[in-house]
Amino acid sequence: MNLSNLQTSNTGGTITPYTAKTLEPVTAAAPAPQVLTPSIPKDTVKVQAGGGPTEAPKQRVIEGQANFDTGKSQLGGSGEAPLNKTLDSVIASIKTLPADKQKALLSDPNFSIDIKGRASNLGSAHKYDNAALAKKRTDATAAYVKDYLKKNGIEIPDSAIKTHSSGAPGKAKAADNNDQDDRSAKVKITLPGLDPLPANSSTPSTPSGGVPVAPPPATPTPAATPQQQALADFNKQGAALNATLTKGQAAATSLVDREAAVKQAQAQLQQAEAEIPKLDPNAQPGAQALVNGQRDQVNALTTRATKERQSFDQLRQQLATDGTNLVNTTGGKDKAALRKFATDLIAKYPDPGKVGADLPPDARDSVQKATTDLRKLVNEAIAFNSDKSGMDQVDNGYLFGRPGPKFKQNANQLELLIKSDAPWTADQKKQANQALSKMAEAVKTFEDPVVKAAAQAVYDDMAQAAKAKLAG
Numbered sequence: 488m489n490l491s492n493l494q495t496s497n498t499g500g501t502i503t504p505y506t507a508k509t510l511e512p513v514t515a516a517a518p519a520p521q522v523l524t525p526s527i528p529k530d531t532v533k534v535q536a537g538g539g540p541t542e543a544p545k546q547r548v549i550e551g552q553a554n555f556d557t558g559k560s561q562l563g564g565s566g567e568a569p570l571n572k573t574l575d576s577v578i579a580s581i582k583t584l585p586a587d588k589q590k591a592l593l594s595d596p597n598f599s600i601d602i603k604g605r606a607s608n609l610g611s612a613h614k615y616d617n618a619a620l621a622k623k624r625t626d627a628t629a630a631y632v633k634d635y636l637k638k639n640g641i642e643i644p645d646s647a648i649k650t651h652s653s654g655a656p657g658k659a660k661a662a663d664n665n666d667q668d669d670r671s672a673k674v675k676i677t678l679p680g681l682d683p684l685p686a687n688s689s690t691p692s693t694p695s696g697g698v699p700v701a702p703p704p705a706t707p708t709p710a711a712t713p714q715q716q717a718l719a720d721f722n723k724q725g726a727a728l729n730a731t732l733t734k735g736q737a738a739a740t741s742l743v744d745r746e747a748a749v750k751q752a753q754a755q756l757q758q759a760e761a762e763i764p765k766l767d768p769n770a771q772p773g774a775q776a777l778v779n780g781q782r783d784q785v786n787a788l789t790t791r792a793t794k795e796r797q798s799f800d801q802l803r804q805q806l807a808t809d810g811t812n813l814v815n816t817t818g819g820k821d822k823a824a825l826r827k828f829a830t831d832l833i834a835k836y837p838d839p840g841k842v843g844a845d846l847p848p849d850a851r852d853s854v855q856k857a858t859t860d861l862r863k864l865v866n867e868a869i870a871f872n873s874d875k876s877g878m879d880q881v882d883n884g885y886l887f888g889r890p891g892p893k894f895k896q897n898a899n900q901l902e903l904l905i906k907s908d909a910p911w912t913a914d915q916k917k918q919a920n921q922a923l924s925k926m927a928e929a930v931k932t933f934e935d936p937v938v939k940a941a942a943q944a945v946y947d948d949m950a951q952a953a954k955a956k957l958a959g
Contacts, residue, residue, distance in 0.1 A: 547681035560623035628672035717765035869941035894929035
């Protein structure tokens with residue numbers, strides 16, 4: 488029996504789960520508390536630049552932030568300074584208006600204070616619950632903003648405050664200003680009906696007018712430090728690994744491609760882990776946490792691919808063995824043994840379309856095609872060896888009934904015609920139709936239900952194969 492259609496191969500041998508060496512936790516000296524000077528950087532308060540005359544509706548947007556210490560959600564000291572600067576600008580914007588316009592602005596549905604708390608990934612999955620920490624920072628900032636404005640004579644309706652929060656960033660961060668930016672709460676205040684402030688201005692225009700502050704000259708972007716470059720390389724490698732995992736985990740991915748994804752992911756994981764010692768010590772714990780999570784995904788993918796390969800190989804070997812045994816049994820003289828073995832195979836593979844249903848597409852198609860071929864062999868073995876064979880000389884019971892020789896003779900004749908590559912002549916079409924007719928008569932004559940079903944299946948397959956040539 489030839490089961491050569493089982494073509495999915497495993498050129499890489501047995502796939503074993505990847506176990507990367509776990510780095511020792513990096514213990515960095517506690518950083519000195521950051522002390523912010525009272526002076527506010529020129530970009531602490533961001534404002535919306537004025538637009539053209541067609542822009543509507545008119546509004547003034549003032550942005551800033553409150554800063555927090557690592558792991559803390561309480562505002563205090565220098566962390567309040569940037570936020571106070573922003574709120575002073577808001578107060579000045581509102582207080583320059585007449586009382587009735589102040590009231591109208593505060594009741595306008597477009598008046599809003601958006602607050603979004605953030606948390607860095609330092610200590611991620613080890614010391615802090617970053618999502619909860621970000622939420623606490625959001626709530627603390629909202630309460631501070633409302634209280635600060637109230638103390639300055641501005642009552643803010645609760646509906647105007649909109650809060651959001653986010654957990655740790657999805658990539659590693661260095662211990663620089665970006666980390667401070669993550670340990671913050673962003674505040675964006677929209678004042679409807681007011682002209683936008685001049686670009687780069689941190690204070691509103693007064694009724695008597697003001698002079699816009701000229702923007703400072705642009706400063707060149709400094710070259711990346713070795714640690715910054717290592718961080719960029721680490722995050723790039725992590726993004727590539729995530730893409731490989733996504734492809735490898737997809738249900739539509741073939742077994743061959745899944746095994747290739749496993750090897751690629753293992754190599755990428757090693758490369759990402761090799762970058763960790765090059766990072767800033769404060770960034771290493773978060774980076775290691777990311778790698779640990781990716782290692783779990785790589786090992787899960789490895790286990791999945793290994794199990795799928797083993798299942799495919801077992802099915803392939805099982806089908807090949809059953810086919811060989813069927814051929815050997817068919818060539819013997821014990822018809823009772825043939826009947827039992829053939830019916831056992833029918834019970835074993837009742838629906839070829841369900842064999843290997845949990846396998847990837849390429850492996851599933853391969854074993855289902857092989858199962859279909861084996862079922863055809865089973866049907867032929869039953870129908871072609873029903874009686875008047877060498878076995879009948881030993882077993883005179885005619886267990887398969889008497890129409891067998893007639894069915895087999897005409898099936899063999901039709902098979903020879905079907906194998907011809909040339910179009911059928913009129914005489915060949917006549918022969919084919921006669922063969923099909925006699926096979927159909929034989930099917931009706933079989934009394935044994937097992938034999939009848941097998942002969943009918945053989946007839947259907949051969950009639951389908953002859954259909955195109957008969958129509959030509």
